[in-house]
Amino acid sequence: MTQILMPALSPTMEEGNLAKWLVKPGDKIEPGQVIAEIETDKATMEVEAVDEGVIGELLVAEGAQGVKVNTPIATLSNGETQNASSSMEEAPRSGGGGAPSVVKKEPQEARPSRPVASPPQSALRADSSSIEEELPAGTQMIKITLRDALRDAMAEEMRRDKDVFLMGEEVAEYQGAYKVSRELLQEFGPERVVDTPITEHGFAGLGVGAAMAGLKPIVEFMTWNFAMQAIDQIINSAAKTLYMSGGQIKSSIVFRGPNGAASRVAAQHSQDYSSWYSHVPGLIVIAPYDAADAKGLLKSAIRNPNPVVFLEHEMLYGHEFQIPDVKDWLVPIGKARIRRQGADVTITAHSRMVAHAMKAAEELAKDGIDAEVIDLRTLRPLDTATIIESVKKTNRLVTVEEGWGQSGVGAEVCARVMAEAFDYLDAPPTRVHQADTPLPYAANLEALALPSVDKVIEAVKAVTYR
Amino acid sequence: MAQTAQRTNGNGVHASEASKDELLSFYRDMLLIRRFEERAGQLYGMGLIGGFCHLYIGQEAVVVGLQAALKAGDQMITGYRDHGHMLAQGMDPNAIMAELTGRRDGSSKGKGGSMHMFSIEKAFYGGHGIVGAQVSLGTGLAFANKYRKDGKVCLTFFGDGAANQGQVYESFNMAALWKLPVVYIVENNQYAMGTSIQRSSSETHLYKRGVSFNIPGEEVDGMDVLAVRDAGRRAVEFVRGGNGPILLEMKTYRYRGHSMSDPAKYRTKEEVDEVKTHRDPIDHVKKLITDAGHASEDDLKAIDREIRDIVVKSAEFAQASPEPDPSELMTDIYL
Incomplete structure (x- = not known):
């Protein structure tokens, strides 16, 4: 004898009304046969039998309201087929028909308390034939x-x-x-x-x-x-x-x-x-x-x-x-390149913005500001270690990117620096990025919108209080 | 094969004969899908399967008939209504059911679920959740077959809903342009979620959708496994012969809602009952078998029990398998 349970007909259903029984005790049923109708606040749906057998007892009366999911609603005997078991018997039951959706929504297994956010090391692997760090002399x-x-x-x-x-x-x-x-x-x-x-x-x-x-x-x-x-x-x-x-x-x-x-x-x-x-x-x-x-x-x-x-x-x-x-x-993936060593400020950039950062560093040197320029090269996985190490030395950070600021690469670099080198910072990290607008066509507006060498210099001067 | 769209079911072209073994094999394979899906629906009702779960009940003849037209190594790819395709390709019912319950012995280690399962060994390439995406991907599998000249054919399945996605036609164009070995199969079950084909498609004869790409199309009775098999054989032969893609429209019907949470109010109970009573693909094969005297009711009952045991075991396996280890959270992101 197995039990037929109140089914969940949607991912969110916790209870329903047993609107109508379409079978009675003693009825022989086939898989796929509609045995009852169930009402939720959204719809009326049919309950189909999965096992064949003979209906024993109807445990929940027609018209019953608020029947919790997984409550036994009828019993089924195996009838003429002698199936050893039905998986229904292994159904998880919450004692006394409590909310079984808990079973689904909160697996007992403990979630890792703090998922590791860093990418697997294997992604950093380079199939090295000859990589830049090993350039032979001459x-x-x-x-x-x-x-x-x-x-x-x-x-x-x-x-x-x-x-x-x-x-x-x-x-x-x-x-x-x-x-x-x-x-x-x-x-x-x-x-x-x-x-x-x-x-x-x-x-x-x-x-x-x-x-x-x-x-x-x-x-x-x-x-x-x-x-x-x-x-x-x-x-x-x-x-x-x-x-x-x-x-x-x-x-x-x-x-x-x-x-x-x-x-x-x-x-x-x-x-x-x-x-x-x-x-x-x-x-x-x-x-x-x-x-x-x-x-x-x-x-x-x-x-x-x-x-x-x-x-x-x-x-x-x-x-x-x-x-x-x-x-x-x-060149290995996942490794930034320090394009210019410096002691006073760390500038991160990638793609064309590296040119702006390098030019800005040259100009800043004339004013006695010694900038370190990191070319990120790979944005994912981001070489956080190189950035952190640099900021721990310079205590200041300016990020440069061509795109918009919100949720940008600079925002991510700043967040990582705050998380891992907060105590080393002597000024708030500053981002240089495109103006928060679609890029205009007019030459003067386009120039206004995009990062420039001057904007990088300005940001560096701000974080170095010059 | 004609270069234009045609209808071959009903008038004129009749399904050829099938041997006793073949008919029994079709019966068994289709029944496995149906019983498996019923059990999946039950486990869903018990809260053991979560999220979305799209059942294949009613459409069994399509994938079983087409599978019979394939050679080993030929690929299949489909959308999210994929359990039937996996079973037809010979994937382990235990691993499929355990994936549905989100357990570690699932075919995707519990990380994919109903819509995302794969088997390179069985040449099944998913299992894709974005409507229509598999059509471009399947065209790419066929591109690889041609690139390697390995003689394989890719069966790319999609529904009548996906048939209105733009990338389907981007793919048709490239497949025809480059004569890629792909059979496109539109499983027209007449409802894209809750929208009937009449309400969604300006041309409801989907086999004609390849005409402007010079892709021949054929309409097939998708409830008749022999008609499907025959159309599949013709299509696979045409495609393997280097003639480029072909489009088969399988007229079929799903008995259940779009997914488990669909009350199916967009169609009448009478409409569903009519198909179940008069066009059921399993009943059809059963009748062919008994009419020919290939098997008695008792013989078929024995097959039913055998299938039921496989399915019951898969459900037990899927509940006994533990949840994935927490360490699996961060694996399989990169190689």
């Missing part, structure tokens, strides 16, 4: 534009691994909207350098599907502004599936393209997505400044088994930088 430096450094990174990785391919709008025949994929089609052919239609949502999802099948796509967005059409696939499919599958399904994929303000292209084409993506567990977010980092980090990103958001800057594509002439140049 290494030659060569000049290269940022765009060619990115192109070389892709070409080298495509030569190395046939599972790597590039797709996006105008990446093949046109040679890249910004010429970043120049000559890749000629070397690798149309099967590995794939021109897509203008269909960001579709090709981002297609890329993630290909990654789930084990390929290593590089998905180029003509600019990150257009990736807003695709952000669902980047976050819901690429970033979360490893977790939701209990570690089974990986997405080794790189989404890349220019991010942030170009020049006079107005609000819809000028947004910095640094903080958007760095908010999301499961993603790695990289925003390099110079060619050496761009090349070394893009190569590391392509080899990384996780989904990577790689934020480039259009205004830097044509800049020439020095890059070590090293075979298989890799």
Whole structure:
């Protein structure tokens, strides 16, 4: 003899009325047969039998109000089939029909009192062939534009691994909207350098599907502004599936393209997505400044088994930088770079803002202020240790980012510094960021809205009380 | 295969014969899904399954018939109404049920739940909670098949609701443009949550939705497992032959609400009863079996008991399995 329990018909239902019995004692019932109707404040719903058998006793009368979920409402004998057991017998019962939803909502297991917020160390791993810290003495430096450094990174990785391919709008025949994929089609052919239609949502999802099948796509967005059409696939499919599958399904994929303000292209084409993506567990977010980092980090990103958001800057594509002439140049993910040592203030920046920070530091030096500039390079996982160590030395912090301030990268850096180096601070940390407005078109307004060298200098002077 | 959309059920094309073994296997597989889903509904009612839980009851013939058209290694991907697909692909009912109860022996270690389960071994790629997202992802699986020239085909399932998402058509376009080996299956159960197809779709014959991409379409009686199998075979052969994608519209029906918390007030009880009484896919196979004298009522009862035991055991397993260890909170975020 098993018991039929008052079912919960929605996640929030705790009790209901037994409106009508459709069976009586002695009735033989089949799985799927409707045996009763139940009313809640929202709806009337049918209760279907799961087991077959013969109805024994009706324990709750028709018309009963406020019957708690999981209260036995009838008994069922096994009838002619001799099933050993029904899982109903193992049903958790809260004594006397108390609120059983407690069972569901508050599992007995203790939650970890303080979940560890730092990312797993493995995400910081770099497949190091030759990493910057180990540059042999006498290494030659060569000049290269940022765009060619990115192109070389892709070409080298495509030569190395046939599972790597590039797709996006105008990446093949046109040679890249910004010429970043120049000559890749000629070397690798149309099967590995794939021109897509203008269909960001579709090709981002297609890329993630290909990654789930084990390929290593590089998905180029003509600019990150257009990736807003695709952000669902980047976050819901690429970033979360490893977790939701209990570690089974990986997405080794790189989404890349220019991010942030170009020049006079107005609000819809000028947004910095640094903080958007760095908010999301499961993603790695990289925003390099110079060619050496761009090349070394893009190569590391392509080899990384996780989904990577790689934020480039259009205004830097044509800049020439020095890059070590090293075979298989890799830069580790998750490690900031101290670009200028200093004692008086720590300035954090990433992407193009590193240029502003460095220029500001030069100017500040003339006034006797010795700034330390940290190029964050990777925004997730953020190299907190390097920032904290620096602030403990300088006791002052200015963050610089191109995007908006609210919930921004600077806000996160400040929060971490307050949590871990509060006692070392001699001034409130200060953020330099874009004005809280869509980016205007007019040249003067655009300049007013964006961070500048002067604004960085001003912020540093404020925190150093100069 | 015609290059235009067509209807092949009802008039003209009849389902071919099936062997005794095949019919019994269909009966068994469909019954497993139905009994499993009923049990899941029961565990939900007991508070052992939380959140959203979308049952496949009524639609069993679609996935069982199509699965019969596949070769080992061919992939399946679908949306959130995924329990039937997993069972049809041969995933362990214990692990599926334990995932529903959020336990450590669940197929996603209890971290995915009803809508997010996967098995690389069984070539099942989810289990996706965002309506329509699996269509782009399935197109990507097919892209990988073509890239590797491995001859595999990906079955990409979605519902009549997802059929109105833009990325479905972005995917159709690329799949046709690049001749990707993907079979798109729209399981038209006629209600996108509470909105009937007539209220949601300007063209309700969804098999025509590929026409402007040159994707051939076919309407199939999704309550007839043999019609489904035959359409599946034709489609898989067409797609594997390098001809690009194809679209199958399976006319089917879900008996239960959209999810467990849906009172289904948007349709009449008579409408549901009509389908249950006259078009039930399991009754249909049962009749084919008994009419042909392949099995007696008693033989079928024995199968029923066997299936019931599997399902009862899965429910017991799912309740006995412990909750995930707290340390699992921070695993599987990065590799």
